[in-house]
Amino acid sequence: MLREDLPLPLCVLRDSALERNITRFQSFAESSGVLLCPHAKTSMAPALFGRQLAAGCWGLTFATCAQVEVARRHRVPRVFYANQLVGAPDVRYVCGELRRDPGFDFYCLVDSAAGVRLLAERVARSDPGRPLQVLVEGGLAGGRCGVREVGTAIEVAEAVRAAGPRLALAGVEGFEGLVQNRDPGRREADVREFLAFLARIAAALDARGLFGTEEVLVSAGGSAFYDLVTEELAALSLGRPHRVVLRSGCYLTQDHGLYDHLLEDIHRRTGSADPALEPALEVWAQVLSVPEPGLVILSAGRRDFGQEAGNPIALTHVRLGTTECRSLRESGWRMAAASDQHAHMTAPPGHGVEVGDLVALGPSHPCTTFDKWREIHLVDDDYNVIETIATYF
Amino acid sequence: MLREDLPLPLCVLRDSALERNITRFQSFAESSGVLLCPHAKTSMAPALFGRQLAAGCWGLTFATCAQVEVARRHRVPRVFYANQLVGAPDVRYVCGELRRDPGFDFYCLVDSAAGVRLLAERVARSDPGRPLQVLVEGGLAGGRCGVREVGTAIEVAEAVRAAGPRLALAGVEGFEGLVQNRDPGRREADVREFLAFLARIAAALDARGLFGTEEVLVSAGGSAFYDLVTEELAALSLGRPHRVVLRSGCYLTQDHGLYDHLLEDIHRRTGSADPALEPALEVWAQVLSVPEPGLVILSAGRRDFGQEAGNPIALTHVRLGTTECRSLRESGWRMAAASDQHAHMTAPPGHGVEVGDLVALGPSHPCTTFDKWREIHLVDDDYNVIETIATYF
Numbered sequence: 093m094l095r096e097d098l099p100l101p102l103c104v105l106r107d108s109a110l111e112r113n114i115t116r117f118q119s120f121a122e123s124s125g126v127l128l129c130p131h132a133k134t135s136m137a138p139a140l141f142g143r144q145l146a147a148g149c150w151g152l153t154f155a156t157c158a159q160v161e162v163a164r165r166h167r168v169p170r171v172f173y174a175n176q177l178v179g180a181p182d183v184r185y186v187c188g189e190l191r192r193d194p195g196f197d198f199y200c201l202v203d204s205a206a207g208v209r210l211l212a213e214r215v216a217r218s219d220p221g222r223p224l225q226v227l228v229e230g231g232l233a234g235g236r237c238g239v240r241e242v243g244t245a246i247e248v249a250e251a252v253r254a255a256g257p258r259l260a261l262a263g264v265e266g267f268e269g270l271v272q273n274r275d276p277g278r279r280e281a282d283v284r285e286f287l288a289f290l291a292r293i294a295a296a297l298d299a300r301g302l303f304g305t306e307e308v309l310v311s312a313g314g315s316a317f318y319d320l321v322t323e324e325l326a327a328l329s330l331g332r333p334h335r336v337v338l339r340s341g342c343y344l345t346q347d348h349g350l351y352d353h354l355l356e357d358i359h360r361r362t363g364s365a366d367p368a369l370e371p372a373l374e375v376w377a378q379v380l381s382v383p384e385p386g387l388v389i390l391s392a393g394r395r396d397f398g399q400e401a402g403n404p405i406a407l408t409h410v411r412l413g414t415t416e417c418r419s420l421r422e423s424g425w426r427m428a429a430a431s432d433q434h435a436h437m438t439a440p441p442g443h444g445v446e447v448g449d450l451v452a453l454g455p456s457h458p459c460t461t462f463d464k465w466r467e468i469h470l471v472d473d474d475y476n477v478i479e480t481i482a483t484y485f
Numbered sequence: 486m487l488r489e490d491l492p493l494p495l496c497v498l499r500d501s502a503l504e505r506n507i508t509r510f511q512s513f514a515e516s517s518g519v520l521l522c523p524h525a526k527t528s529m530a531p532a533l534f535g536r537q538l539a540a541g542c543w544g545l546t547f548a549t550c551a552q553v554e555v556a557r558r559h560r561v562p563r564v565f566y567a568n569q570l571v572g573a574p575d576v577r578y579v580c581g582e583l584r585r586d587p588g589f590d591f592y593c594l595v596d597s598a599a600g601v602r603l604l605a606e607r608v609a610r611s612d613p614g615r616p617l618q619v620l621v622e623g624g625l626a627g628g629r630c631g632v633r634e635v636g637t638a639i640e641v642a643e644a645v646r647a648a649g650p651r652l653a654l655a656g657v658e659g660f661e662g663l664v665q666n667r668d669p670g671r672r673e674a675d676v677r678e679f680l681a682f683l684a685r686i687a688a689a690l691d692a693r694g695l696f697g698t699e700e701v702l703v704s705a706g707g708s709a710f711y712d713l714v715t716e717e718l719a720a721l722s723l724g725r726p727h728r729v730v731l732r733s734g735c736y737l738t739q740d741h742g743l744y745d746h747l748l749e750d751i752h753r754r755t756g757s758a759d760p761a762l763e764p765a766l767e768v769w770a771q772v773l774s775v776p777e778p779g780l781v782i783l784s785a786g787r788r789d790f791g792q793e794a795g796n797p798i799a800l801t802h803v804r805l806g807t808t809e810c811r812s813l814r815e816s817g818w819r820m821a822a823a824s825d826q827h828a829h830m831t832a833p834p835g836h837g838v839e840v841g842d843l844v845a846l847g848p849s850h851p852c853t854t855f856d857k858w859r860e861i862h863l864v865d866d867d868y869n870v871i872e873t874i875a876t877y878f
Contacts, residue, residue, distance in 0.1 A: 096573040099550055133825065155826040156784070157492055175826070176773040178784070178841055180489040203774050207840045210805075236827055237774035237782050273822075380569040381596050381630035389630050391549070391571070395856050395878065400787060412603075429666075432526065432852050433548040433568070434629055447600045448571055459825050463788050463857075466878070485788065485859070 093376065093475040094415040094450065101377040101392035103465045105345060108473055109372035111143075117343040118147045120367040124322040124338075129153050129172045131314070131341030134459050137468065138166035139481040140344065151197065153339045157182035162484040164189055164196075172311065173200035174265065174339060176207055176229070176237055183214035190220035199309065201229040201265055203238050205251040212255035223260035226252055227309060228297065230266040230290045238266060245293040249302040260304035263334070264294045268321065269314030272354075280361070283317045287324035298330040308334040315342035316354040319362050342458050345373040349456020350401040373458050374407060377435065379449045387428075388445050390435040390453075397453060398460025403427035404453035406437060412448035415474075420451070427453075486769065486868040487808040487843065494770040494785035496858040498738060501866055502765035504536075510736040511540045513760040517715040517731075522546050522565045522704070524734030527852050530861065531559035532874040533737065544590065546732045550575035555877040557582055557589075565704065566593035567658065567732060569600060569622070569630055576607040583613035592702065594622040594658055596631050598644040605648035616653035619645055620702060621690065623659040623683045631659060638686040642695040653697035656727070657687045661714065662707030665747075673754070676710045680717035691723040701727040708735035709747040712755050735851050738766040742849020743794040766851050767800060770828065772842045780821075781838055783828040783846075790846060791853025796820035797846035799830060805841035808867075813844070820846075 093104065121128035127150035132141055136159060141152055151170030154160050157179065160171055177183055177200040189196050202208045208226075215224050228245050231238020239245045245264075252261045266289070271282045294310055297303060308330055313321040318340050325336045342351045346369045359365055377392035397404050406425035409418045424440040435453065439445065455461040462468070463485045470479040486497065514521035520543040525534055529552060534545055544563030547553050550572065553564055570576055570593040582589050595601050601619075608617050621638050624631020632638045638657075645654045659682070664675045687703055690696060701723055706714040711733050718729045735744045739762045752758055770785035790797050799818035802811045817833040828846065832838065848854040855861070856878045863872040 099574045099578075100572050101549075156494075175784075176840075178771050178773055179493050181492045185492075203776060204840060207774065210841050231776050233777070234780070235776075236824065236829060237776055240776060270824075378571050380571055381600065381624075383596060383624050383628075383630055383633060384626070387627070391568075394793060394853065400792070431629065431663075436629060447569075447597060448603050460787065464878075485857075 093469065093471060093477055094410050098477070100450070101375060101396050102469060103396070103461065104374050104376060104469045104471045104475070106372045106374070106473070107470045107478060109370040110345065110470070113343055113346065113369050113372060114143055114147045116367045116369065117340070118149060121338055125326055126322050126336040126338045129337050129339050130344065131174065131339045132163065133159055134341035134344060135462050135483065136162065136485050137481050137483045138162065139479070141166060141168055144344070150337065153341065157185055161185065169195055170197040172337065172339065173198065174267070176201055176203060177211060178207065180214055183211065184218045187215060187218040187220035187224070190222060190224070199225045199227060199262055201237070202226045202248055202252065203229040203231065205247050208248060208251035208255055208259065212258045215258045223257050223304070225260050225262040225305065227263040227265040227311065228261070228293060230264060230293050232270050232286055235270040236267065242292050242296050246296055246300065249297045253302055253304070256304065261297065261302055262305045263303070263309030263311065264290050264297065265311045266290045267314060268312050269316050272316055280320065283320050284324060287312060287321060291325065291328050294328060294330060294334070298332070303332065306332065308332055309337050310334050311337035311339060313338040313340050315340040315351055319358045343367065343369055345458045346371045347373065347456050347458050348405050348407070348454030351457065371454060373455060373461060375404065375453045375455060375461065377451055377453065379445055379447055379451060380434070381447060382445065386438055386441065388437040388439050388443065390437060390451055391433070392435055392453065393433040394430045395432050396464050397455045398457050398464070399430060400460055401457035403430065404455040406451060407454045408452035409445060410450040412446065412450070486862065486864060486870055487803050491870070493843070494768060494789050495862060496789070496854065497767050497769060497862045497864045497868070499765045499767070499866070500863045500871060502763040503738065503863070506736055506739060506762050506765060507536055507540045509760045509762065510733070511542060514731055518719055519715050519729040519731045522730050522732050523737065524567065524732045525556065526552055527734035527737060528855050528876065529555060529878050530874050530876045531555065532872070534559060534561055537737070543730065546734070550578060554578065562588055563590040564592070565730065565732065566591065567660070569594055569596060570604060571600065573607060576604065577611045580608060580611040580613035580617070583615060583617070592618045592620060592655055594630070595619045595641055595645065596622040596624065598640050601641060601644035601648055601652065605651045608651045616650050616697070618653050618655040618698065620656040620658040620704065621654070621686060623657060623686050625663050625679055628663045629660065635685050635689050639689055639693065642690045646695055646697070649697065654690065654695055655698045656696070656702030656704065657683050657690065658704040659683045660707060661705050662709050665709055673713065676713050677717060680705060680714060684718065684721050687721060687723060687727070691725070696725065699725065701725055702730050703727050704730035704732060706731040706733050708733040708744055712751045736760065736762055738851045739764045740766065740849050740851050741798050741800070741847030744850070764847060766848060766854060768797065768846045768848060768854065770844055770846065772838055772840055772844060773827070774840060775838065779831055779834065781830040781832050781836065783830060783844055784826070785828055785846065786826040787823045788825050789857050790848045791850050791857070792823060793853055794850035796823065797848040799844060800847045801845035802838060803843040805839065805843070
């Protein structure tokens with residue numbers, strides 16, 4: 093890649109870092125006694141789904157039915173649909189898959205009695221041949237989907253029971269990650285409080301005999317607070333066995349911003365360097381112009397990387413015609429702006445960069461960089477391309 | 486589409502509005518006496534390239550070589566590459582196309598003598614069989630690519646002459662749209678000053694006999710200030726004939742935010758309702774949850790629409806099971822937040838929206854919504870799908 097064999101910009105994954113992340117996070121989940129069901133909407137790359145499943149993850153998590161269709165085309169056997177299943181074509185598709193493949197294990201969420209009734213009606217119209225497994229979603233006030241009160245959770249669970257045998261209540265779910273938008277000083281307490289709310293829901297439904305599966309799933313965990321999730325939810329005591337399902341997705345590649353900082357927080361909270369994750373995702377661009385002494389214009393823009401969790405940082409500079417990588421990390425480079433197809437970098441005097449040179453950028457939040465690319469190149473430590481994988485967004 | 490025949494979310498273009506926009510903007514350009522070469526990176530939809538070319542546009546503009554490859558695979562005969570052409574594979578590709586197809590007309594930009602020398606070297610290595618036509622790019626201070634001084638433009642043009650017959654100087658180019666980021670009160674003056682700068686460059690290169698083509702192209706014009714571009718640049722007087730090339734791209738679909746406001750500015754400046762453009766692009770989603778009285782969660786998120794020029798607005802509500810469209814425009818709805826796959830809408834009391842209902846969103850800045858979709862549905866005025874077109878991002 094450093095020899096300009098491929099057109100730029102391009103998106104690369106450092107294969108060795110990726111492999112280490114997959115192995116280390118799987119071990120972390122196993123040693124924490126939780127099931128890992130990574131959110132695979134992060135990459136939407138079936139080649140990576142395959143690696144995660146081969147490493148031993150319990151299933152994969154998705155957020156839209158279009159994503160589930162991609163997963164099923166690539167033979168993913170167990171799908172945790174971390175969303176409300178609402179659309180008529182979506183319910184029809186899932187029921188068809190359940191009927192077609194007895195080995196397909198599927199879970200989705202419900203958060204209102206009205207939603208349960210609509211779902212049950214639609215399931216009835218395209219008989220899946222077995223109950224559709226649902227979890228009650230608990231939500232944060234002012235947040236996204238999910239019941240706000242234990243009482244509502246009970247109503248929803250009763251609606252599920254009333255919809256039997258179309259539906260079966262398999263557990264309780266929540267996404268604590270929205271707490272990220274709150275005051276940093278209160279985040280840990282807010283996450284613990286939210287997890288305690290999920291635990292209260294689970295206990296209330298358990299006490300009323302509303303669960304319809306032998307084992308109860310209790311699922312939470314984005315990529316920011318999974319240490320707290322494993323700590324709080326594993327301690328739960330119910331009348332029947334339960335398993336904690338962690339859905340973190342960003343461990344796959346980590347990043348150079350948001351999740352890098354959040355991982356530091358996790359290591360600080362746990363007093364451990366586990367899991368040791370490394371950023372693996374980079375966007376490489378070419379210098380198109382140095383129109384002013386401290387301004388470098390690159391051939392990648394907001395159509396090539398996400399910005400909603402902060403701009404990418406400058407990682408590496410390679411002089412045109414060489415393959416020597418010079419780190420830009422502590423060099424004072426900054427992305428001043430991005431347009432659709434350009435990044436505007438400010439660089440300190442004597443930056444030594446010229447038209448044609450290559451510059452690598454390290455994005456923050458992998459999800460919004462992955463989705464900019466239809467092809468991603470896996471590279472070895474010398475940036476030789478060893479595999480090119482497709483994404484399906 | 487209103488009958489849930491297709492999985493949601495989805496992106497639609499209202500065909501009638503699209504057709505009117507194409508016709509009206511083409512007429513506007515023709516009656517202004519300028520050549521229209523729309524920036525086609527907006528849609529990257531060859532089906533729409535075809536409509537624009539059929540309406541009579543002079544050529545199409547692109548910003549990356551990957552985009553040019555898509556255009557060429559779809560037989561676009563004239564490409565204005567509104568960017569520096571730098572990468573070795575990119576130069577090789579363009580030269581190969583020029584050699585292969587004598588009917589292919591191609592223009593790209595240069596903004597430094599170093600860049601010209603690199604380009605000339607690379608052109609020499611893959612002989613295109615005729616001179617590569619380049620325009621000197623003029624840039625805004627603190628902006629993107631482009632020379633900041635007339636003196637530099639002359640140096641660059643002399644480097645082009647020195648690189649003859651590999652390169653031929655065909656004109657002068659600039660992008661005034663970056664002025665958008667500046668103080669609104671100064672924008673018009675700043676744009677006029679920038680266009681005057683481009684005119685000074687053209688005059689200086691003309692006086693020195695540095696243009697190498699019979700007709701000189703002078704090109705500017707995003708979608709925000711094309712009235713000023715036609716006014717300022719048509720008046721230019723050079724020693725040889727010149728044509729003004731306008732590159733506006735967003736007229737195709739307009740939008741419900743940024744370009745809607747900028748069009749109002751254009752109408753105010755010109756004292757005319759021409760061109761009369763209508764927003765044609767909409768993202769349709771389903772209500773997944775109403776978890777709190779004033780909060781509606783939709784099944785489309787930042788992977789489905791752009792936000793960098795402001796959040797989409799709520800356009801339309803359709804009650805599940807009906808096809809009656811109720812306008813939400815003046816109803817007080819607001820997008821409070823978006824996550825990857827969800828929009829969090831605040832809605833006033835009595836919003837009357839339930840799980841399963843459909844809601845249409847109107848994005849701001851079409852470019853960053855188009856690029857979220859691999860397929861876009863063209864719909865008639867009743868939202869029946871009449872064609873599904875592919876995008877190539």
